[in-house]
Amino acid sequence: MRLLVAVLVLASLVTAVDADEREPDATIWPAALRVRGRLAEEFAYRLHDPGDVSKLKTLGWLEGKYAFSEAVNLRAAVRGWYDAVFKATDRYPANVERDQEASLSLREAILSVSHGDLDVRVGRQQIVWGEAISTFVTDVVNPKDFREFVLPDFTELRIPIWALDATWRLARNVTLETVWTPDTMHNRLPKRGAEFQFAGPDFRFRNPVVRLPDDEDEFSLARSEGGFRLSALREGWDVSLIYYDQADKNPVFFQRRVPQPPRPDVIVLEPRHPRLHVVGATLTKSLEPVVVRSEVALSVGKRYETSDPLDGDGVVRRDTLDYLVGVDFPLAGDVDAALQLSQKILTGDATNLARPGVAGRVTTSLALRLTTGFFNNTLNPTVLFVVGVEQADFRVSPRLEWVLSGSVTMAVGADIFEGRRRTLYGQFDRNDRVTFTTTWRF
């Protein structure tokens, strides 16, 4: 059904474009068609007992773009992988193997149409808002795939959705972007027993517990999501305001007691996705050679699980403000540095909140990324250090990329986590790993 809707919308848009915007030269198909892709072999070895291979993934991307004219183009991309670690070891349960062993997915299927100051993109896509790297403060449109925590590239983390994305250039350097999607997919979380399984909410029930599955239909016109971004550039200040109406992409476990006399009541945990209204803003400014960036988002309607036994449904509302301030600057010796401070601030008391990674009313994180290049940028070391300030949990990810040729790169790296069990990074304290990746692009 969704395919049919998409095809109909695409067809109507193509016919709406003025014929005079078509360029005959571009319709000579070999010149108008572009195909490219990449093939990667990703290896990871878990350092802690039991030290063992944790990833043996072969990953392929193939994407194509066909330009009907300068105003109309169609692009599609597919991604497939096979992770041989599930056959090479018996460390992971069958449900994880089913979930993560192999995948073939349509990552992009977009028809782009331009007409005057209007650009429309319809189809399966990633819509990325925000100015900072390695964070999701205002990157709210697409759900994320956290089956490998936040370690993959962000284009791999974002789950593409079927959406309509229109941009109007209202004036020079002033644009209004509107987004609508009936594809209400949620974040994809690792299954129980997976390498990067998240610590769940800290429930301590004496009664029997039944956890219902999170099986809400992922495609719904009634629960469709949408919003807008208004952006302006003036005197070097790049500012945007955003609003997005969506369901919380993470499940919130509501509780209810079901009497089972004469036995004790059963606690039923029902995952729901409460509606959120996200209001935010972004800002960047270049003060050569320094770049300053900031993002802020207020999630109105955000809810958290609570361990307060007096709370009826086990969930409390805490509207949440997320913000970050970052600065990119060069250091001596051709080293580029990016320093970023981010905070999550809950409106109200956080005493009994049961969600891991929420340190209290205020959760602060500090990130530093250093990058440089040697030998004409053929040897490129990078290190990312992120620390949770309140609980002193942290992640260090050094990486060394070697550019073998214009098409082939190799990289060795590590992901080291430290901290207490129920902190964002500390929950993976036993998952430290070294990685080796070879990528061929064509």
Add this chain to the structure above:
Amino acid sequence: MCRPAVALALVLACVTPALADEAMAIVRDADRFRRPADSFVWKITITSQEAKKAPSVDAFEVFVKGGGRSLVKFVAPPRNVGRSLLALGRDLWIYLPDAGKPVRIPFSQRLVGQVANGDVARADYTGDYDARLVGEEAVEGVACHVLDLKAKTKDVTYAAVKYWVAKDDRRPVKAEFFAATGTLLKTGTFDEFKEAVPGHPLATRLTLVDGIRKDRRSVLDYGEVVVRDIPEKYFDKSSMKSLD
């Protein structure tokens, strides 16, 4: 006694702006050798060399439009394809396919080899610098004006440029690029002047040599030029992904 001093001051007051105007006119004329039209597409190949290392070659397609706007698409090698730079006046973004969004960066950041982002994305010395004519000098037998260019704001690639412009046709010949500390960052020489566009001679080669390590150099070869009107969407950062 004071009459000659007043006269001298008056003469200086009249002559100094005139010299500054003349200097800016020279820079403006020299800019024309690096800009074939108001709206055009230019293919650039950059060969970066370093002693005892195999040269690396990067290719770009540059879309330029009035108002200091340009979009630089990375077209080779394959590992860089999909990236692009967008310059809107003195503001610059890079689109990285791995990040999936445009990211603000400074003009002075290195693009490849000895080439800064601003060397490719912005070539408007008239708009970016105040010029002062400081003398005359021959460069490899070519009689040149020598100009000191000082950045109008901090948002440009270089804090200062020493610029040699041929006296006969005002083509750019040589430039030394300096950091705010006064450190020589690199030296550039312009050559291979051709009529890439009929009736409009252009410098089709710029060689940049590191200010300290002279064995490090990058050669920018400007290839095919197509003069045409470029749609506005090319200069909108929200379109960078779809233009990839």
